[in-house]
Amino acid sequence: xxxxxxxxxxxxxxxxxxxxxxxxxxxxxxxxxxxxxxxxxxxxxxxxxxxxxxxxxxxxxxxxxxxxxxxxxxxxxxxxxxxxxxxxxxxxxxxxxxxxxxxxxxxxxxxxxxxxxxxxxxxxxxxxxxxxxxxxxxxxxxxxxxxxxxxxxxxxxxxxx
Amino acid sequence: xxxxxxxxxxxxxxxxxxxxxxxxxxxxxxxxxxxxxxxxxxxxxxxxxxxxxxxxxxxxxxxxxxxxxxxxxxxxxxxxxxxxxxxxxxxxxxxxxxxxxxxxxxxxxxxxxxxxxxxxxxxxxxxxxxxxxxxxxxxxxxxxxxxxxxxxxxxxxxxxx
Amino acid sequence: xxxxxxxxxxxxxxxxxxxxxxxxxxxxxxxxxxxxxxxxxxxxxxxxxxxxxxxxxxxxxxxxxxxxxxxxxxxxxxxxxxxxxxxxxxxxxxxxxxxxxxxxxxxxxxxxxxxxxxxxxxxxxxxxxxxxxxxxxxxxxxxxxxxxxxxxxxxxxxxxx
Amino acid sequence: xxxxxxxxxxxxxxxxxxxxxxxxxxxxxxxxxxxxxxxxxxxxxxxxxxxxxxxxxxxxxxxxxxxxxxxxxxxxxxxxxxxxxxxxxxxxxxxxxxxxxxxxxxxxxxxxxxxxxxxxxxxxxxxxxxxxxxxxxxxxxxxxxxxxxxxxxxxxxxxxx
Numbered sequence: 130x131x132x133x134x135x136x137x138x139x140x141x142x143x144x145x146x147x148x149x150x151x152x153x154x155x156x157x158x159x160x161x162x163x164x165x166x167x168x169x170x171x172x173x174x175x176x177x178x179x180x181x182x183x184x185x186x187x188x189x190x191x192x193x194x195x196x197x198x199x200x201x202x203x204x205x206x207x208x209x210x211x212x213x214x215x216x217x218x219x220x221x222x223x224x225x226x227x228x229x230x231x232x233x234x235x236x237x238x239x240x241x242x243x244x245x246x247x248x249x250x251x252x253x254x255x256x257x258x259x260x261x262x263x264x265x266x267x268x269x270x271x272x273x274x275x276x277x278x279x280x281x282x283x284x285x286x287x288x289x290x
Numbered sequence: 291x292x293x294x295x296x297x298x299x300x301x302x303x304x305x306x307x308x309x310x311x312x313x314x315x316x317x318x319x320x321x322x323x324x325x326x327x328x329x330x331x332x333x334x335x336x337x338x339x340x341x342x343x344x345x346x347x348x349x350x351x352x353x354x355x356x357x358x359x360x361x362x363x364x365x366x367x368x369x370x371x372x373x374x375x376x377x378x379x380x381x382x383x384x385x386x387x388x389x390x391x392x393x394x395x396x397x398x399x400x401x402x403x404x405x406x407x408x409x410x411x412x413x414x415x416x417x418x419x420x421x422x423x424x425x426x427x428x429x430x431x432x433x434x435x436x437x438x439x440x441x442x443x444x445x446x447x448x449x450x451x
Numbered sequence: 452x453x454x455x456x457x458x459x460x461x462x463x464x465x466x467x468x469x470x471x472x473x474x475x476x477x478x479x480x481x482x483x484x485x486x487x488x489x490x491x492x493x494x495x496x497x498x499x500x501x502x503x504x505x506x507x508x509x510x511x512x513x514x515x516x517x518x519x520x521x522x523x524x525x526x527x528x529x530x531x532x533x534x535x536x537x538x539x540x541x542x543x544x545x546x547x548x549x550x551x552x553x554x555x556x557x558x559x560x561x562x563x564x565x566x567x568x569x570x571x572x573x574x575x576x577x578x579x580x581x582x583x584x585x586x587x588x589x590x591x592x593x594x595x596x597x598x599x600x601x602x603x604x605x606x607x608x609x610x611x612x
Numbered sequence: 613x614x615x616x617x618x619x620x621x622x623x624x625x626x627x628x629x630x631x632x633x634x635x636x637x638x639x640x641x642x643x644x645x646x647x648x649x650x651x652x653x654x655x656x657x658x659x660x661x662x663x664x665x666x667x668x669x670x671x672x673x674x675x676x677x678x679x680x681x682x683x684x685x686x687x688x689x690x691x692x693x694x695x696x697x698x699x700x701x702x703x704x705x706x707x708x709x710x711x712x713x714x715x716x717x718x719x720x721x722x723x724x725x726x727x728x729x730x731x732x733x734x735x736x737x738x739x740x741x742x743x744x745x746x747x748x749x750x751x752x753x754x755x756x757x758x759x760x761x762x763x764x765x766x767x768x769x770x771x772x773x
Contacts, residue, residue, distance in 0.1 A: 145560065148607050162409075240563055240565075241562055243562075245326055248326070249412060251410060251416065253416070254409075255413040255433075256419070260420055270293070270329035270330065270415055272419065285328070306720060308768055311635075313635065401726075446631050487720075487728055488732075491752040491754055491771070492752065569730040574735065576731075577735040577739040578742050581739050593651075
């Protein structure tokens with residue numbers, strides 16, 4: 130089993146810029162995060178442009194779809210912003226690529242105390258290896274089908290439609 | 291889906307005692323770790339005596355087996371020391387309880403920098419919900435059947451026999 | 452020796468709001484930060500309104516001045532935003548209160564990886580107990596007189612005028 | 613002002629060895645700790661053999677004394693184990709080197725959650741620049757003269773004789 134992990138940004142990868150006091154994107158935290166997990170499973174990490182998922186346009190989702198289509202691996206984990214994760218899942222799902230594609234992210238950036246990022250990464254890496262081909266959102270310790278998931282922004286959690 | 295999580299100690303839950311400078315056990319880190327994961331999946335956390343798995347004797351493994359047998363949940367995650375994780379798995383496997391039981395742990399304690407604990411917890415919570423009934427060890431981003439796993443102590447990783 | 456610590460917000464105390472993805476203010480990190488330092492020196496922690504120092508107006512600085520004037524302690528540490536720390540120091544300095552008042556803060560919030568907050572807190576607590584009465588800015592491991600300090604925003608460090 | 617920092621080990625610099633599950637010494641945490649503090653004060657970091665201070669013999673304390681004597685800086689911070697910090701201070705004090713020498717350390721290793729290490733480092737770097745020549749122990753937010761300090765092991769804090 131080999132895993133492909135696609136970094137696309139989102140809260141997971143937000144970085145604090147000390148010169149202007151804002152959260153944005155610099156180098157992805159994924160290389161360090163994966164190193165600390167002491168993985169022996171083969172992982173191919175691919176970094177796409179890192180962005181806030183609220184800023185994603187159709188072309189960004191097409192780029193993610195193309196990356197999945199171009200991947201030789203049967204198991205793909207996508208690190209994605211939470212705000213439009215279901216929209217990207219809705220682009221990937223109908224493509225029926227024959228892969229197990231799992232989108233996850235974080236409510237708190239990896240580099241901030243009390244982050245859920247590492248748990249979610251582990252959770253997604255687990256279910257990507259075990260679920261049948263399809264597109265899923267994996268958040269809050271739950272697995273959602275791509276066509277039955279939404280973010281409840283007031284509560285900060287994912288739930289079925 | 292409801293998950294039962296059994297805390298049994300191991301490196302995952304080691305705590306630094308500042309008065310004598312040793313790593314031992316105090317309150318489990320699991321309640322805090324689970325809170326930070328923002329789970330909406332139902333979780334029942336059950337704390338058994340926390341111990342170094344090198345100190346486990348038959349009665350300790352029988353207690354873990356009894357806890358699994360007594361659990362109503364179909365999915366069980368066991369946080370366990372790495373050194374004798376395969377031995378406990380070998381007690382649970384032949385019991386054929388009809389549950390998906392996943393043992394995991396950590397190479398670095400949860401409270402120490404660069405710990406793999408939270409990833410492993412997420413990984414185990416994922417595969418416990420998706421694998422068929424059976425007993426598994428989930429470490430290093432890999433899933434091992436209970437009767438085909440060993441710890442390579444020199445390398446600090448798990449591998450098949 | 453008793454120390455008074457005034458919390459006024461600033462980067463030190465910024466908190467990530469997971470519901471809207473912004474850094475703002477909630478409960479101060481100071482109680483937790485001080486607890487971890489295992490202090491035996493007597494500390495009186497006083498929380499003023501927490502704010503970004505770019506948002507401070509004259510009344511805010513007067514409130515800080517009043518808090519210093521009302522403090523019985525000879526040593527006062529003020530946790531303050533870095534952007535206008537010299538301006539507040541310039542209000543406190545001429546008041547000549549007969550106390551040793553030390554302003555400090557952080558370039559990275561306390562709750563974010565790689566933060567300088569705890570070092571700066573320790574540094575300020577040290578020099579507040581040892582310097583003669585006066586008003587100082589303590590950042591970057593250096594001590595500046597209140598009337599000879601500026602923030603170099605491009606470099607993210609403090610320096611003399 | 614230039615600071616010399618001597619690393620001698622102790623709890624501050626303990627490192628978890630994941631292969632044998634023990635706390636020992638590897639590379640010092642000081643380079644990373646100092647980098648995160650964004651210092652503009654000039655610092656010369658000198659690493660002596662890292663050891664548990666309970667293992668120190670006379671020759672080890674003589675080595676520390678020699679390092680102080682050989683230092684051009686007027687301000688010296690020594691990162692030291694807490695258990696015999698007063699004994700080393702008692703070797704340095706009578707030497708009357710004309711420098712401000714401040715010993716500090718940590719009750720919790722730098723790499724473990726809730727560590728006091730960074731606060732103590734900041735505290736010591738502050739008082740080393742402000743106190744008159746002499747030898748001091750700086751722990752728990754307090755400054756002790758070298759000949760009037762002891763560790764209360766039951767309470768885990770320093771106090772006068």
